[in-house]
Amino acid sequence: MYVAVKGGERAVKNSQILVAGKRRGDINVPKITPDQIKNQLGLGVDRVMAEGSLYDEHAAAMAIRQAQGDMTEAIFLVRAFRTTLKRFGNSIPVETTRMAAFRRVSGIFKDIPGGQILGPTYDYTHRLIESCPEDDTQDTRERPLETENGMSDPAPASHDAPPFPGELPRVIDILQTRGLMQKDPAIPPNDDGEDLTRQPLTFPASRSLRLQALARGDEGFLLGSAYSLQRGFGLDRHPFLGELKIGYAAVWYTPPELGFKINIGRIKLTECFMVNRQDDAPKKAAGFETGYGLVFGQNERKAMAMSLLDRSLRTNENTGKADYPARDPEFVLSHCDNVESSGFVQHLKLPHYVDFQSELVFIRSRRKDHVPDEGDR
Amino acid sequence: MRKGFDSEVFDSQTVFRHMLTAMAYPGTISGTGIDLFCPDRLHGAAGALLLTLLDFETPLWADMEENAPEIGWLQFHTGAPFTREEKKAKFALFTDCRTVMEPALFNPGTVASPDISTTLIIQTKGIDNDRQVRLTGPGIEKEVFLHIRGITLDFITNRMVLNQAYPTGIDMFFVHADQFVALPRTTKMELC
Amino acid sequence: MPLAYNFAYLDEQSKKMIRRAILKALAIPGFQVPFGGREMPLPYGWGTGGIQLTASVIGPDDRLKVIDQGSDDTVNAISIKAFFKKTAGIAITEETRAATIIQTRHRIPETPLQKGQIMVFQVPIPEPLQFIEPKKSQTVKMHGFEEYGSMHVKLYEDIAKFGRIATAFDYPVQVHQRYIMSPSPIPKYDNPKLHQSPAIHLFGAGREKRIYAVPPFTDVVSLDFEDYPFELEQWDGACAVCGSQNSFLDEIITDDKGTRVFICSDTEYCRNNAGKSNP
Numbered sequence: 077m078y079v080a081v082k083g084g085e086r087a088v089k090n091s092q093i094l095v096a097g098k099r100r101g102d103i104n105v106p107k108i109t110p111d112q113i114k115n116q117l118g119l120g121v122d123r124v125m126a127e128g129s130l131y132d133e134h135a136a137a138m139a140i141r142q143a144q145g146d147m148t149e150a151i152f153l154v155r156a157f158r159t160t161l162k163r164f165g166n167s168i169p170v171e172t173t174r175m176a177a178f179r180r181v182s183g184i185f186k187d188i189p190g191g192q193i194l195g196p197t198y199d200y201t202h203r204l205i206e207s208c209p210e211d212d213t214q215d216t217r218e219r220p221l222e223t224e225n226g227m228s229d230p231a232p233a234s235h236d237a238p239p240f241p242g243e244l245p246r247v248i249d250i251l252q253t254r255g256l257m258q259k260d261p262a263i264p265p266n267d268d269g270e271d272l273t274r275q276p277l278t279f280p281a282s283r284s285l286r287l288q289a290l291a292r293g294d295e296g297f298l299l300g301s302a303y304s305l306q307r308g309f310g311l312d313r314h315p316f317l318g319e320l321k322i323g324y325a326a327v328w329y330t331p332p333e334l335g336f337k338i339n340i341g342r343i344k345l346t347e348c349f350m351v352n353r354q355d356d357a358p359k360k361a362a363g364f365e366t367g368y369g370l371v372f373g374q375n376e377r378k379a380m381a382m383s384l385l386d387r388s389l390r391t392n393e394n395t396g397k398a399d400y401p402a403r404d405p406e407f408v409l410s411h412c413d414n415v416e417s418s419g420f421v422q423h424l425k426l427p428h429y430v431d432f433q434s435e436l437v438f439i440r441s442r443r444k445d446h447v448p449d450e451g452d453r
Numbered sequence: 454m455r456k457g458f459d460s461e462v463f464d465s466q467t468v469f470r471h472m473l474t475a476m477a478y479p480g481t482i483s484g485t486g487i488d489l490f491c492p493d494r495l496h497g498a499a500g501a502l503l504l505t506l507l508d509f510e511t512p513l514w515a516d517m518e519e520n521a522p523e524i525g526w527l528q529f530h531t532g533a534p535f536t537r538e539e540k541k542a543k544f545a546l547f548t549d550c551r552t553v554m555e556p557a558l559f560n561p562g563t564v565a566s567p568d569i570s571t572t573l574i575i576q577t578k579g580i581d582n583d584r585q586v587r588l589t590g591p592g593i594e595k596e597v598f599l600h601i602r603g604i605t606l607d608f609i610t611n612r613m614v615l616n617q618a619y620p621t622g623i624d625m626f627f628v629h630a631d632q633f634v635a636l637p638r639t640t641k642m643e644l645c
Numbered sequence: 646m647p648l649a650y651n652f653a654y655l656d657e658q659s660k661k662m663i664r665r666a667i668l669k670a671l672a673i674p675g676f677q678v679p680f681g682g683r684e685m686p687l688p689y690g691w692g693t694g695g696i697q698l699t700a701s702v703i704g705p706d707d708r709l710k711v712i713d714q715g716s717d718d719t720v721n722a723i724s725i726k727a728f729f730k731k732t733a734g735i736a737i738t739e740e741t742r743a744a745t746i747i748q749t750r751h752r753i754p755e756t757p758l759q760k761g762q763i764m765v766f767q768v769p770i771p772e773p774l775q776f777i778e779p780k781k782s783q784t785v786k787m788h789g790f791e792e793y794g795s796m797h798v799k800l801y802e803d804i805a806k807f808g809r810i811a812t813a814f815d816y817p818v819q820v821h822q823r824y825i826m827s828p829s830p831i832p833k834y835d836n837p838k839l840h841q842s843p844a845i846h847l848f849g850a851g852r853e854k855r856i857y858a859v860p861p862f863t864d865v866v867s868l869d870f871e872d873y874p875f876e877l878e879q880w881d882g883a884c885a886v887c888g889s890q891n892s893f894l895d896e897i898i899t900d901d902k903g904t905r906v907f908i909c910s911d912t913e914y915c916r917n918n919a920g921k922s923n924p
Contacts, residue, residue: 084718084719084720084722084723085718085723087720088720088723088724088727152684152688155684156684156685156686158684159656159659159683159684159685160650160651160654160656162656273681274681275679275681276679276680276681276682276854276855277854278679278781279780279781279782280782406780406781406782410781415684415688415689416689416852418688418689419688419689419690419691419693419852420689420690420769420852421690422688422690423688423689423690423691423769426690426691426713426720426721426750427713427714427719427720427721428714428751428830429714429895429910430714430715430751430752430814430831430832430893430895430910431751431813431814431815431830431832433832433878433893433894433895433896433910434813434814434832434833434834434878435813435814436896437813437878437879437880438811438813438878441809442807442808442809461657462651462652462657463652463704463705465657465660465661466652466660466703466704467704469664469701469702470702470704472664472668473664473667473668473671473702473763473845474761474845476668476671476672476860477671477845477860477861478760478861505661505664506661506664506665506668507661508658508661508662510662511665543665563789564789564790565785565786565788565789566785567673567676568666568669568670568673568676568678568679570669572668591674591821591860591861591862591863591864592671592860592861592862592863593862594843594861594862619823620673620676620823620824622672624668624669624672637671637672637673638672638673639672639673639674639821639860
């Protein structure tokens with residue numbers, strides 16, 4: 077007699093042993109260290125921190141190694157770690173105008189107060205796979221050149237000492253001062269403590285919850301959704317990059333027992349403002365509108381997609397109508413989390429034979445197929 | 454400050470399981486499963502229930518002053534904010550059941566979110582299964598009889614009216630010493 | 646990385662929040678209570694809702710049974726049992742009668758449940774109206790105002806098209822004459838076990854962040870029409886192992902010609918039943 081599903085326990089144990097072996101790979105190749113990952117795969121670490129909703133480079137690096145470089149799996153590891161951490165309180169909102177920026181570009185003005193800072197970017201590299209010497213103990217990297225305005229780009233490897241402290245006014249503030257931009261619907265101070273990690277997403281979602289969901293949302297999902305807007309599935313005009321800024325922001329926290337704020341460290345952030353022309357709302361003066369993106373670490377593609385979506389999800393806020401997927405808050409926000417989507421798509425790997433049996437019984441009864449299958453006993 | 458649970462993890466689990474069973478089988482009188490010494494006017498079961506459920510997310514209303522030692526004790530161990538507004542309370546504590554007349558003063562939730570309602574914890578002069586009221590509804594196989602000492606007729610009548618508004622409503626725990634009984638909003642109460 | 650987790654993994658504050666939701670769920674049978682579901686160390690879709698419920702309810706004296714597809718020995722059931730053994734040192738049982746808590750995916754045991762037992766269901770899609778109206782903003786209103794006409798229309802369309810109601814599992818029920826509820830993807834064969842059951846039934850949807858419940862001794866009615874009453878699945882044969890004719894049977898293909906036998910999906914019931922007939 078064929079016995080269906082015995083021996084599951086041993087199979088599960090073995091699969092855990094096998095995956096641990098695969099993860100380590102060839103034992104003759106040295107094991108990579110979290111430090112190596114942090115240093116040389118830093119953008120990957122940034123992505124895992126952003127979507128894992130936890131600013132912890134070491135945890136992210138460990139997770140990337142443990143997940144064999146599978147970023148969605150690494151993000152999941154960080155999320156599951158995050159839920160076990162004790163919450164001390166809410167920090168004071170970071171002042172992004174006081175960020176120590178090492179990259180800052182605007183597409184809408186030739187020059188901007190504080191200057192454009194090209195910084196480290198792949199934008200103007202030529203995508204040729206380079207062969208580099210395996211032994212690079214000698215630092216042969218070129219030094220950045222002095223530029224005309226005296227601002228030299230920082231050496232990419234030394235983000236720890238950003239060279240541009242001080243204030244950088246927001247480009248969109250300039251448009252607002254000139255009356256060309258509607259006041260951004262300010263995010264009300266989060267006094268009621270809305271927190272996506274502690275409460276379920278409900279609709280209509282406030283802007284605060286929307287931005288939280290997008291900030292930890294899947295980069296690929298956000299990118300594809302934003303791209304659909306650009307191709308006419310939700311935008312009827314070309315959007316512009318108001319400002320994209322990457323740098324370090326100080327984090328301040330007021331411990332209740334102290335009563336005054338203290339600096340508890342700094343985090344790398346990418347901030348983005350997108351600008352769209354707005355002249356078809358009947359009761360508004362013609363002008364510009366903005367969408368906002370803010371992401372842990374350096375991730376320009378994600379911050380830009382986020383700011384396009386922040387604006388598009390506001391389009392039909394009052395009517396509740398959604399003519400395109402990327403304008404539909406419930407569609408975008410319910411499906412942008414890759415820990416959720418990855419789990420639910422992949423759960424189809426679990427046994428479903430009972431439900432399938434119900435379907436079989438139904439289909440057979442529907443076919444009124446009284447001729448037994450050949451194999452019936 | 455008087456101590457709370459001996460073990461936050463295991464005492465709260467024990468008390469919760471008794472609450473879960475009590476809520477699932479309304480009218481069944483239960484103990485809390487633990488020993489707890491509460492300050493002054495607070496009955497053992499009332500303290501145990503509140504320590505189990507309260508935290509910084511659950512505003513507490515009570516028929517006492519905010520600076521009462523009982524409130525101080527609950528706040529010290531749970532961090533729950535105190536409120537004077539009945540509608541904002543997630544939990545409301547009555548140390549004297551004669552003062553609870555109109556449960557509708559509290560938040561019955563909304564049609565879309567009947568779960569955001571206030572839960573009442575009411576201290577009584579005694580609870581037993583004598584035939585004062587007859588209970589029927591989910592969780593009750595046929596009928597259960599209950600006797601809540603000190604509860605007013607007005608309260609019973611007002612609760613019957615509130616029952617009509619289901620699914621909105623107010624869920625209640627009646628307490629005496631270390632015993633308690635649950636009456637969710639689905640439980641129908643008739644005078645015997 | 647932390648090496649020591651709290652008893653049953655979840656921190657106490659999360660347990661409190663879930664416990665409050667459970668009490669509300671029992672007070673409003675069939676209503677989906679939103680809760681601040683946490684990421685668990687198992688993926689969404691693997692039973693995180695059920696695991697959070699079990700973790701919030703379980704204590705050192707409990708005896709836990711975990712089944713998936715009715716079986717104690719399927720891979721995910723084993724994984725969940727290992728999780729609670731590791732994080733809470735919980736005693737595991739396969740005996741339905743001995744279990745104080747039964748976490749399940751897709752089945753209700755054949756052995757009748759008893760007063761005080763807690764069933765914990767893993768739920769993928771808690772919203773029974775989801776495939777009629779995918780927007781939560783709408784379904785919340787439909788439940789609020791008892792606007793269930795579209796559900797009856799859908800079932801009636803089935804009858805027009807197929808001559809019968811086409812839902813085979815996750816067959817919608819109405820609880821306490823009020824809320825329409827998903828019984829989770831159990832085969833409709835199991836639906837009647839919920840009606841006036843002496844046990845406590847808790848449902849957890851981790852990804853969708855909803856908890857709901859059917860209290861004991863509560864009316865649970867599978868939706869149907871007078872002229873097209875609710876019907877259970879039927880099999881021509883009996884279990885090839887224990888001979889049972891009163892149990893949900895899985896079809897097992899035994900060779901590449903499609904030869905098949907039928908065996909009880911509830912492995913514990915099957916074993917006990919076989920023991921009875923062949924002592």
